[in-house]
Amino acid sequence: MSTINETRPADALRSGDRQADERASATKPLGGIAGWMDDRLGGAKGVSFLAKKVFPDHWSFMLGEIAMYSMIVCLLTGAFLTFWFVPSASQVVYDGSYVPLQGVTMSDAYRSTLGISFDIRGGLLIRQIHHWAALIFVVSVFVHMARVFFTGAFRKPREINWVFGTILSLLACIEGFAGYSLPDDLLSGTGIRAMNGFIQSAPVIGSYLSYFIFGGAFPGEAIIPRLYSAHVLLIPAILVGLFTAHILLVFLHKHTQFPGPGRTNKNVVGYPLLPVYIAKAGGFFFIVFGVIALISAVVTINPIWAYGPYDPSPITAGSQPDWYMGFADGALRLLPGFLEFETFGFTWSMNIFPGSLVLLPLMWTIIGVYPFVEAWVTGDKREHHLLDRPRNAPTRTAIGIAGISMYVVLFLAAGNDLMAIKLHLSINDITQTLRVLFFVAPPIAFWITKRICLSLQRADRQKVLHGRETGTIWRHADGRFEEIHAPLTPDERWVLVQHEAHEPLELTAGKDANGVDSPIAGKERLRAKFSNFYFRDRVAPATPSELEAAHHEHDDHAAVPDGGHEAIEPAGASQERETIKADKQHG
Amino acid sequence: MNENDTTDHGTSTSLVPASDAGTERLPASLIRGVDQFENPGLPPHVHRAADDDPAAAKRAERQVATMFGLSMLATLVFLVSYFAIPDEATFFFPGIGIAKTQNVVLGLSLGFAIFLIGIGAVHWAKTLMSDEEIVEERHEQASTPEQRAKAVAVVNEGVASTQLNRRPLLKYSLGGALGLFALPLGLQVAGSLGPTNIEELKHTIWDPKDNGGKPIRLMRDPEMTPIRFDEVTFGSVFHVMPETLQKYIDEGKHVLEAKAKAAVILIRLDPDLIKVQKAKDWGVDGAVAYSKICTHVGCAVGLYEQQTHHLLCPCHQSTFDLTEDCAVIFGPAKRPLPQLKITVDDAGYLVAPSGFAEPVGPSFWERAR
Numbered sequence: 001m002s003t004i005n006e007t008r009p010a011d012a013l014r015s016g017d018r019q020a021d022e023r024a025s026a027t028k029p030l031g032g033i034a035g036w037m038d039d040r041l042g043g044a045k046g047v048s049f050l051a052k053k054v055f056p057d058h059w060s061f062m063l064g065e066i067a068m069y070s071m072i073v074c075l076l077t078g079a080f081l082t083f084w085f086v087p088s089a090s091q092v093v094y095d096g097s098y099v100p101l102q103g104v105t106m107s108d109a110y111r112s113t114l115g116i117s118f119d120i121r122g123g124l125l126i127r128q129i130h131h132w133a134a135l136i137f138v139v140s141v142f143v144h145m146a147r148v149f150f151t152g153a154f155r156k157p158r159e160i161n162w163v164f165g166t167i168l169s170l171l172a173c174i175e176g177f178a179g180y181s182l183p184d185d186l187l188s189g190t191g192i193r194a195m196n197g198f199i200q201s202a203p204v205i206g207s208y209l210s211y212f213i214f215g216g217a218f219p220g221e222a223i224i225p226r227l228y229s230a231h232v233l234l235i236p237a238i239l240v241g242l243f244t245a246h247i248l249l250v251f252l253h254k255h256t257q258f259p260g261p262g263r264t265n266k267n268v269v270g271y272p273l274l275p276v277y278i279a280k281a282g283g284f285f286f287i288v289f290g291v292i293a294l295i296s297a298v299v300t301i302n303p304i305w306a307y308g309p310y311d312p313s314p315i316t317a318g319s320q321p322d323w324y325m326g327f328a329d330g331a332l333r334l335l336p337g338f339l340e341f342e343t344f345g346f347t348w349s350m351n352i353f354p355g356s357l358v359l360l361p362l363m364w365t366i367i368g369v370y371p372f373v374e375a376w377v378t379g380d381k382r383e384h385h386l387l388d389r390p391r392n393a394p395t396r397t398a399i400g401i402a403g404i405s406m407y408v409v410l411f412l413a414a415g416n417d418l419m420a421i422k423l424h425l426s427i428n429d430i431t432q433t434l435r436v437l438f439f440v441a442p443p444i445a446f447w448i449t450k451r452i453c454l455s456l457q458r459a460d461r462q463k464v465l466h467g468r469e470t471g472t473i474w475r476h477a478d479g480r481f482e483e484i485h486a487p488l489t490p491d492e493r494w495v496l497v498q499h500e501a502h503e504p505l506e507l508t509a510g511k512d513a514n515g516v517d518s519p520i521a522g523k524e525r526l527r528a529k530f531s532n533f534y535f536r537d538r539v540a541p542a543t544p545s546e547l548e549a550a551h552h553e554h555d556d557h558a559a560v561p562d563g564g565h566e567a568i569e570p571a572g573a574s575q576e577r578e579t580i581k582a583d584k585q586h587g
Numbered sequence: 588m589n590e591n592d593t594t595d596h597g598t599s600t601s602l603v604p605a606s607d608a609g610t611e612r613l614p615a616s617l618i619r620g621v622d623q624f625e626n627p628g629l630p631p632h633v634h635r636a637a638d639d640d641p642a643a644a645k646r647a648e649r650q651v652a653t654m655f656g657l658s659m660l661a662t663l664v665f666l667v668s669y670f671a672i673p674d675e676a677t678f679f680f681p682g683i684g685i686a687k688t689q690n691v692v693l694g695l696s697l698g699f700a701i702f703l704i705g706i707g708a709v710h711w712a713k714t715l716m717s718d719e720e721i722v723e724e725r726h727e728q729a730s731t732p733e734q735r736a737k738a739v740a741v742v743n744e745g746v747a748s749t750q751l752n753r754r755p756l757l758k759y760s761l762g763g764a765l766g767l768f769a770l771p772l773g774l775q776v777a778g779s780l781g782p783t784n785i786e787e788l789k790h791t792i793w794d795p796k797d798n799g800g801k802p803i804r805l806m807r808d809p810e811m812t813p814i815r816f817d818e819v820t821f822g823s824v825f826h827v828m829p830e831t832l833q834k835y836i837d838e839g840k841h842v843l844e845a846k847a848k849a850a851v852i853l854i855r856l857d858p859d860l861i862k863v864q865k866a867k868d869w870g871v872d873g874a875v876a877y878s879k880i881c882t883h884v885g886c887a888v889g890l891y892e893q894q895t896h897h898l899l900c901p902c903h904q905s906t907f908d909l910t911e912d913c914a915v916i917f918g919p920a921k922r923p924l925p926q927l928k929i930t931v932d933d934a935g936y937l938v939a940p941s942g943f944a945e946p947v948g949p950s951f952w953e954r955a956r
């Protein structure tokens with residue numbers, strides 16, 4: 001650029017200076033605020049590492065993000081609400097701008113919630129966003145959990161994060177319930193009333209617990225402020241802390257990925273954090289927030305002014321909790337009254353206690369320990385970073401669906417009155433049916449799901465061995481019709497054949513050295529039983545030699561025996577593979 | 588060796604996979620690379636329109652900028668509407684009904700202002716930013732044996748320096764102090780949360796002692812006017828509170844606590860329909876009063892079905908049969924609703940002479956004691 005400059009020494013000198021400047025700044029390119037910060041924090045070291053961190057892309061990985069973003073929206077709008085909400089049960093007379101309730105005695109909590117809805121400009125919008133975000137938060141947490149479960153993302157090394165997640169989901173529900181109870185309207189007050197009934201049902205300590213929590217007789221004036229400090233301080237603090245740990249672990253472990261060409265258990269394939277992931281994930285935050293705001297603009301949720309203030313005597317027809325507490329409400333509706341009994345004058349409320357105080361901890365414990373149970377059964381101690389396609393883990397998928405079916409029965413039970421009205425059925429019949437279904441639906445769901453998974457696996461084999469159906473029908477010279485099957489590309493095929501098909505573990509050394517059954521042996525026998533339960537039915541992925549054989553069949557134009565020989569292989573029956581292996585060993 | 592086969596092969600000692608005699612400790616079906624397909628490797632990167640065609644890239648840029656621009660416009664709408672729309676304005680929203688104008692306009696403008704930023708950013712990422720996938724290696728999560736050994740050594744050294752192992756006195760006294768120090772904190776919370784009062788739990792303000800031993804009048808809820816027996820026609824339903832509640836209302840204290848157990852429903856039906864003699868005796872010519880607090884978890888039972896004489900709880904559908912002394916005929920409640928004995932006083936008003944004979948509301952441990 002400087003042929004002219006070279007003829008002018010002074011300029012050349014100056015340009016030489018400039019070059020020297022540039023060289024200096026090339027060794028110290030961080031200037032300004034960033035430089036000032038790095039001088040003090042040394043953050044630049046991490047930036048290059050972080051910026052190139054890889055995130056695999058899949059729509060289902062956005063479920064956790066939806067949970068994260070709606071939680072942030074909750075925190076944000078919740079902080080706004082605290083500016084106007086008064087967490088007090090002391091009684092005041094309403095004189096705000098909502099005419100139908102003027103002159104009515106109510107708690108300060110209810111009055112201030114009416115104030116946010118009618119007298120604070122934009123307040124109703126913030127309330128609606130807060131409530132919608134909370135609902136979407138809990139939904140997305142559960143769907144995210146389902147995604148993690150059905151893809152086996154909880155396997156080693158991610159078990160701890162699964163446990164964190166389990167606690168997070170429980171806290172999300174409790175946080176929601178606490179928030180729902182704060183406005184002290186007729187519905188939420190009825191919810192608290194029921195909660196008091198739950199607490200009282202605890203054997204031995206029930207009455208004490210109730211008095212502790214309510215600070216005296218129900219409802220008292222303590223419960224609203226106490227729920228408030230739980231809702232705005234205690235639970236959010238734990239929630240945010242655990243959530244941070246949750247995300248740090250995702251960073252530490254690097255995200256799992258779905259199987260695909262080039263994706264292995266030892267790499268992560270995806271987009272770098274900077275800029276693609278930041279732009280997509282950051283953009284997605286705005287999308288989630290925006291959609292919540294749009295819903296809140298047009299769909300009214302929890303119109304507390306329509307319910308009136310809480311009072312123990314009026315009747316709340318069709319009272320229903322927020323959806324995520326529905327299953328517990330349903331459990332209470334299904335438990336028959338005769339389960340309550342008395343011994344020595346003490347009352348055992350077994351019609352309430354199991355559905356209220358036992359159900360939640362029990363369910364969450366089962367969810368929390370699942371990864372450890374599965375790891376024990378499979379005896380698999382390897383790290384897993386490639387996700388399972390749900391069909392390739394038929395028993396796990398079936399267990400998941402069975403659990404969901406149980407949940408759905410309880411959830412439907414919470415609407416038994418609505419169903420009775422809408423469907424013109426007797427509520428007794430509905431309840432009886434659901435009681436039966438609670439026990440019958442899970443095994444049926446289990447069986448059906450497992451069959452579906454196995455057939456999908458078999459279909460995958462078919463596709464690998466005989467190609468993809470093209471929809472083109474070929475008529476042979478002799479009049480036969482045949483559909484043309486196009487062979488899969490290696491990339492397409494890989495997804496269908498990459499998985500492992502576990503075989504059941506078999507007991508070899510059931511006795512200890514002296515030929516005596518040891519306690520360990522008993523445990524191992526149990527484990528073998530479980531392993532058998534998990535892996536008895538298995539469909540092995542197609543192998544190259546099978547593909548070879550299939551090609552021969554096609555070439556010979558033999559009648560294609562579709563389906564026949566790829567039936568479920570029982571344990572140890574993968575004869576072909578054994579022979580091939582033996583050959584290799586000999587050769 | 589295939590990449591699915593990671594280094595840690597640990598399985599149990601006494602269990603082996605069915606089809607493998609034991610050279611490998613992994614189930615045979617999990618050993619890859621014998622007769623199995625090879626991972627074909629990353630597919631080649633395919634360029635997008637905007638990667639090669641400057642016109643397409645320009646178009647994408649304009650689209651993204653348009654979204655950001657529209658977002659600004661929406662923000663502007665929000666700012667203007669915040670001041671321009673009066674609080675009480677409403678309009679008819681098709682498909683939704685009467686809606687508060689301010690809420691809808693503020694919400695839609697805020698929603699679009701935020702949403703469009705997101706859409707713009709994602710579109711930008713998808714069209715203009717590099718879509719070439721990159722590969723990062725994973726490493727075994729566990730530390731190396733050397734690192735572990737070093738960690739153990741460091742910790743041991745630290746522990747040794749505390750002399751905990753050599754000085755059990757320190758160990759146990761420290762353990763004791765740490766274990767005990769949590770007690771004051773726990774005690775403070777548990778001890779100060781609420782005074783328990785089982786007697787209060789069993790008590791209602793229908794107790795004549797609360798009225799100087801005199802029978803207590805039944806009052807309409809919420810009007811708090813006494814009920815003359817001759818106003819109670821057949822088939823009528825009254826929601827009732829005790830006369831003693833007035834004191835609480837006047838003082839403005841503990842009204843809800845009192846109401847929470849005192850709520851009563853009064854119904855008059857044909858006395859011949861009542862099949863239980865005690866129920867008949869405790870009523871007045873078919874007028875009977877029962878606690879309105881569900882014996883399940885305490886909702887107000889108050890849906891009365893005239894034809895069947897059933898009382899239904901809206902919470903979990905426990906159904907109580909008035910003709911059977913309010914026994915449970917359906918639902919999760921176990922016990923009948925407690926009956927309140929009523930008579931007519933000299934002035935012709937309904938009164939409760941003796942309060943409830945048992946605790947009302949949901950069960951609790953000491954209820955029957």
Ligand code: HEM
Binds near residue numbers: 164
């Ligand atoms: C407060 C609620 C939660 C938030 C905000 C949250 C957020 C996230 C996010 C953003 C990710 C990464 C993206 C993804 O894979 O979706 C993630 C991953 C994960 N989450 Fe959650 N999550 C929550 C609850 C749960 C629950 C209830 C579980 C299961 C019990 C769970 C288990 C996991 C696991 C195991 C991973 C790693 C997944 C992988 O690497 O494939 N999380 N979470």
Ligand code: FES
Binds near residue numbers: 919920
């Ligand atoms: S509270 Fe009445 S049925 Fe549950």
